[in-house]
Amino acid sequence: MELGKIEKLLERYDEGETSLAEEKILREYFLREEVPEHLKSYQMMFMFSTRQADEKLEEEPNISKSRKDWYSWTAIAAILVVALGIFFFNQPERMNHNDLGTISDEQQAYEKTKETLNMISQIMNEGKSDLVYLKEFNNTKDKIIQID
Amino acid sequence: MKERTFLNIIDPVKDKMYRLALRLLTSKEAAEDATQEVILKLWSRKEKIKHYANIEAFAMTVTKNYCLDQLKLKYNNNMRIVHQNYESNHPSLQSEIEVNDEMEWLGKIVATLPEQQKMIFQLRDIEQYDYDEIAEIMEMNQTAIRVSLSRARKAIREKLIKKHNYGIR
Numbered sequence: 001m002e003l004g005k006i007e008k009l010l011e012r013y014d015e016g017e018t019s020l021a022e023e024k025i026l027r028e029y030f031l032r033e034e035v036p037e038h039l040k041s042y043q044m045m046f047m048f049s050t051r052q053a054d055e056k057l058e059e060e061p062n063i064s065k066s067r068k069d070w071y072s073w074t075a076i077a078a079i080l081v082v083a084l085g086i087f088f089f090n091q092p093e094r095m096n097h098n099d100l101g102t103i104s105d106e107q108q109a110y111e112k113t114k115e116t117l118n119m120i121s122q123i124m125n126e127g128k129s130d131l132v133y134l135k136e137f138n139n140t141k142d143k144i145i146q147i148d
Numbered sequence: 149m150k151e152r153t154f155l156n157i158i159d160p161v162k163d164k165m166y167r168l169a170l171r172l173l174t175s176k177e178a179a180e181d182a183t184q185e186v187i188l189k190l191w192s193r194k195e196k197i198k199h200y201a202n203i204e205a206f207a208m209t210v211t212k213n214y215c216l217d218q219l220k221l222k223y224n225n226n227m228r229i230v231h232q233n234y235e236s237n238h239p240s241l242q243s244e245i246e247v248n249d250e251m252e253w254l255g256k257i258v259a260t261l262p263e264q265q266k267m268i269f270q271l272r273d274i275e276q277y278d279y280d281e282i283a284e285i286m287e288m289n290q291t292a293i294r295v296s297l298s299r300a301r302k303a304i305r306e307k308l309i310k311k312h313n314y315g316i317r
Contacts, residue, residue: 013301014298014301014302014305015294015298016293016294016295016296016297016298016301017294020276020278023273023276024276041305041308041309041312042305044250044251044254044308045254045273045301045304045305045308047247047250047251048250048251048254048255048258049273049274051251052167052255052270052274053167053274053275053276055163055166055167055170056163056166057162057163057165057166057180057183058180059180059184061155061158061162061183061184061187062184063151063154063155063187063188063191
C-alpha cells in the first residue's frame with residue numbers, strides 16, 4: 001500500500017468518514033508494516049484498539065441461580081416455618097382448655113383443697129424457719145451500733 | 149426461551165458488553181459485576197427480547213445505560229472515580245516493554261475523554277460496529293456519532309503526540 005493512499009485514508013479517518021472496510025485496510029497496514037516516524041501515533045492507536053478487543057469476560061454468565069430467586073425461596077421457607085410452628089405449638093394448649101382437672105364431688109373437693117392448703121402452709125413454715133438466722137444480723141448490728 | 153438458547157445468544161456479545169463496561173467503569177471487578185447484572189436483566193426480560201430484531205444492539209444499549217447509571221450513583225455518593233489501569237493479561241503481539249507502556253498511556257488517555265466519546269470510540273475502533281448499529285446502541289443520530297468519533301480520535305492522538313513528541317504529522 002502506498003503511503004499517499006494511506007495518508008488520504010487517515011485524513012478521512014480523523015474526520016470519522018472512513019468505512020469499516022477502509023479502517024480494516026488501515027489496521028492491517030499499521031499492524032504489519034514499519035511505518036514512517038510521523039505516522040507512529042496512528043500505529044499506536046490501531047495497536048491499542050486491536051489489543052483492547054482481546055479483553056475477555058473471565059467468569060461465565062450465570063443466570064440459573066439468580067440472587068432474586070434465592071431471596072424469594074428463603075422468604076417462602078421462612079413463612080412456612082413460622083406458620084407450621086404456630087400450628088403445632090397451639091395444638092396441646094387447645095386440649096388443656098377442655099380438661100382442667102375439675103373435681104365434681106364436693107367432699108372430695110374439700111379434702112383436696114385442704115390438702116393443698118396444708119401443703120402450702122407447711123412449705124411456708126419450712127421456708128420461714130430458715131429466716132431465723134436473720135435475727136443474728138440484728139443482734140450483731142445492736143452490738144456495733146448503739147441507738148439511744 | 150430456554151436458558152441454553154439465551155446463553156447462546158448472549159455468548160458472542162458478552163465480551164463486548166464486558167469491554168464497554170470496562171471502558172466506563174473503574175475496575176475489572178466492577179465491569180464483571182455490571183456485565184453479570186445486565187445479563188440477568190436481559191434474562192428476566194427474555195420474553196420481550198426474543199422479538200427484537202437486533203438483540204446484540206439492545207444488549208449493548210442496556211449495558212451502556214446500566215454503566216452510566218452506576219457512574220451517576222457514584223457521583224452522587226461523592227465517590228472519586230479513579231480509572232485503574234487494566235493491562236491485558238494476554239500475550240501481546242509485540243512483547244517489548246516500550247509498546248506496553250504506550251498501550252497503558254493510551255488507556256489513560258482514553259479514560260480522560262468524555263463518556264460519550266469514550267463509548268463511541270470503543271464501539272467503533274475496538275468493537276468495529278458499523279454506524280447503523282452504533283446509532284442504535286447509543287440512541288443518537290449518525291451525524292452526531294461521526295462528529296463525536298472524530299473528536300475522540302483527534303483528541304487521543306493529540307494527547308499521545310503531546311506526551312511523547314512523536315514529531316509532527
